[in-house]
Amino acid sequence: MNITCINCPMGCQMVVDKIDGVVTVKGNTCPRGRTYGIQEYTLPKRMVTSLVRVNDGRVLSVKTSDSIPKDKIIHCLNSLKDVIVAPPIHIGDCIVANICNLGVDLVATKNIL
Amino acid sequence: MINYDVVVIGGGPAGMGAAISAKENGANVLIIERDDKLGGILNQCIHNGFGLHYFHVELTGPEYADRFIQRVQELQIDVMTQTFVINITADRMLTAVSATEGIVEISAKAIVLAMGCRERTAGAIQLGGDRPAGVWTAGLAQKLCNIDGYLVGKNVVVLGSGDIGLIMARRMTYEGANVIMVCEVMPYSSGLKRNIVQCLNDYNIPLYFKTTIAEIVGKDRVEGVVIAQVDDRMQIISSTRKYVECDCVLLSVGLIPENDLVNGLGIKMSPVTTGAEVDDYRHTSVEGIFSCGNVLHVHDLVDNVSAEAFIAGASATKYAKGELPHGQSYRVIPQNGVRYALPQRIIAGEGKVKVYYRVDNIYKAPRVVVKCNGEELYSRRYMIMAPGEMESVELDKEKIVGDVVIELEVQQ
Ligand SMILES: Cc1cc2nc3c(=O)[nH]c(=O)nc-3n(C[C@H](O)[C@H](O)[C@H](O)COP(=O)(O)OP(=O)(O)OC[C@H]3O[C@@H](n4cnc5c(N)ncnc54)[C@H](O)[C@@H]3O)c2cc1C
Numbered sequence: 001m002n003i004t005c006i007n008c009p010m011g012c013q014m015v016v017d018k019i020d021g022v023v024t025v026k027g028n029t030c031p032r033g034r035t036y037g038i039q040e041y042t043l044p045k046r047m048v049t050s051l052v053r054v055n056d057g058r059v060l061s062v063k064t065s066d067s068i069p070k071d072k073i074i075h076c077l078n079s080l081k082d083v084i085v086a087p088p089i090h091i092g093d094c095i096v097a098n099i100c101n102l103g104v105d106l107v108a109t110k111n112i113l
Numbered sequence: 114m115i116n117y118d119v120v121v122i123g124g125g126p127a128g129m130g131a132a133i134s135a136k137e138n139g140a141n142v143l144i145i146e147r148d149d150k151l152g153g154i155l156n157q158c159i160h161n162g163f164g165l166h167y168f169h170v171e172l173t174g175p176e177y178a179d180r181f182i183q184r185v186q187e188l189q190i191d192v193m194t195q196t197f198v199i200n201i202t203a204d205r206m207l208t209a210v211s212a213t214e215g216i217v218e219i220s221a222k223a224i225v226l227a228m229g230c231r232e233r234t235a236g237a238i239q240l241g242g243d244r245p246a247g248v249w250t251a252g253l254a255q256k257l258c259n260i261d262g263y264l265v266g267k268n269v270v271v272l273g274s275g276d277i278g279l280i281m282a283r284r285m286t287y288e289g290a291n292v293i294m295v296c297e298v299m300p301y302s303s304g305l306k307r308n309i310v311q312c313l314n315d316y317n318i319p320l321y322f323k324t325t326i327a328e329i330v331g332k333d334r335v336e337g338v339v340i341a342q343v344d345d346r347m348q349i350i351s352s353t354r355k356y357v358e359c360d361c362v363l364l365s366v367g368l369i370p371e372n373d374l375v376n377g378l379g380i381k382m383s384p385v386t387t388g389a390e391v392d393d394y395r396h397t398s399v400e401g402i403f404s405c406g407n408v409l410h411v412h413d414l415v416d417n418v419s420a421e422a423f424i425a426g427a428s429a430t431k432y433a434k435g436e437l438p439h440g441q442s443y444r445v446i447p448q449n450g451v452r453y454a455l456p457q458r459i460i461a462g463e464g465k466v467k468v469y470y471r472v473d474n475i476y477k478a479p480r481v482v483v484k485c486n487g488e489e490l491y492s493r494r495y496m497i498m499a500p501g502e503m504e505s506v507e508l509d510k511e512k513i514v515g516d517v518v519i520e521l522e523v524q525q
């Protein structure tokens with residue numbers, strides 16, 4: 001699998017493979033690339049930030065309380081389409097608990113009073 | 114007539130940081146902001162990636178702004194929102210138009226400029242073709258989406274691969290649009306690697322280098338664009354012209370410090386940053402006027418904006434109290450691959466001074482060297498340097514006894 005390291009502007013193009021059950025990284029210039037390559041190969045994760053509707057037509061910005069598996073992002077976003085919240089809302093308020101059973105919450109990142 | 118020690122123009126992270134440090138240093142302070150709330154551009158940057166250096170946690174833009182807004186409130190700093198500063202004089206009289214109070218005249222002992230920047234438009238880059246609806250600057254599209262809740266298009270071509278363009282490519286995808294491609298006229302992106310991977314690669318959005326939009330096509334609404342490759346002299350290669358159907362074009366083609374307000378004041382401006390030239394106190398060439406944040410030079414990290422704002426605010430208070438050091442100053446001269454360095458002048462004295470700089474191209478294994486009167490004050494080899502990443506170096510002021518030169522040594 002081809003993976004670009006994001007930890008510095010070098011952007012090393014790495015090839016990550018699993019040979020006999022061991023993950024190998026090639027093309028990295030420094031150890032940070034190796035760690036990142038293994039993480040991206042085994043379980044790539046991302047923080048997700050998005051928007052949900054407020055019942056008066058405004059929008060509320062939200063984020064996942066921790067990163068979630070990359071292949072669950074679209075599923076997670078689709079589940080937000082029906083979410084409508086009512087003010088007042090404060091930064092950090094839980095909007096959806098344990099979203100899509102991923103073990104993280106969706107929390108507000110804006111105050112809507 | 115209202116009187117203040119320090120008046121800060123702009124209530125983004127730069128303005129709030131400057132006002133907080135001015136107040137903490139004992140000045141009475143006013144922030145003037147044209148929007149209806151504090152926070153500036155951060156309010157629309159709902160993605161995460163802010164505050165890692167300053168707060169040591171990764172925040173979204175509105176969360177970063179909120180921490181500063183709370184501090185502004187705790188310190189009981191006066192704030193006028195929905196108020197637009199329309200004129201400043203060299204003896205620091207401000208005229209502003211307020212939505213509630215009409216025209217207001219304010220006198221300040223010191224002024225901090227923190228007006229941020231605005232985006233370059235289709236006109237600014239002389240984009241060819243028709244002028245239909247559906248061509249947006251990326252930041253405006255971001256505001257309409259993240260604050261007002263409108264999606265500006267369904268099939269999108271992005272021109273420019275700066276961070277705002279990349280972030281918006283992902284946001285539009287998240288909100289259900291189809292982002293067809295990102296075109297970048299340069300052979301490299303000025304955006305962060307992280308954004309290229311996490312905003313484009315993650316969603317299989319192609320990025321084409323040395324490619325631009327030759328023409329916009331559409332009568333009332335954008336119907337498509339003609340894209341084309343460019344040669345090394347940035348000229349369009351006609352044989353590569355290709356029509357791409359789309360209903361929306363987002364432009365992420367650079368930011369310009371919003372300095373129109375001070376045009377007539379005679380502040381010495383830098384032709385490179387297009388912001389004011391300042392000394393290490395962020396003092397401009399006009400007495401009592403300070404500058405920080407994106408209006409001074411375009412920043413990619415808000416943490417650096419805050420650090421710069423604290424300096425400007427504290428210095429403005431010192432000036433208002435008649436305590437700002439002045440006297441002998443030396444120039445900071447960027448050369449050989451260093452595009453600009455800031456501050457442009459350093460006042461002789463004690464303590465440390467941090468010099469920020471950007472390189473003018475991508476360099477592999479360069480050595481950065483800082484010299485004063487031929488003596489080397491600092492050197493460091495980097496694995497790689499890119500124009501998109503602002504770097505900094507801390508120097509001992511006592512060792513600065515003449516003009517300072519900052520340059521790259523590059524292996525052939
Ligand atoms: C889309 C985008 C994405 C970014 N992503 C990141 C990121 O992931 N991480 C990161 O660290 N940084 C990021 N940045 C950079 C960072 O957010 C900015 O550098 C920073 O917010 C600039 O702050 P500022 O206060 O100088 O300007 P602004 O936030 O633009 O504030 C200027 C304020 O001045 C007001 N104003 C202007 N003129 C007047 C006037 N005449 N009278 C009254 N008020 C006036 C404006 O209304 C505005 O509120 C991003 C920037 C953008 C645009």
Ligand code: SF4
Pocket residue numbers: 005006007008009010011012028029030031032033034496
């Ligand atoms: S592997 Fe090391 S050198 Fe290469 S991009 Fe990652 S951090 Fe940079």
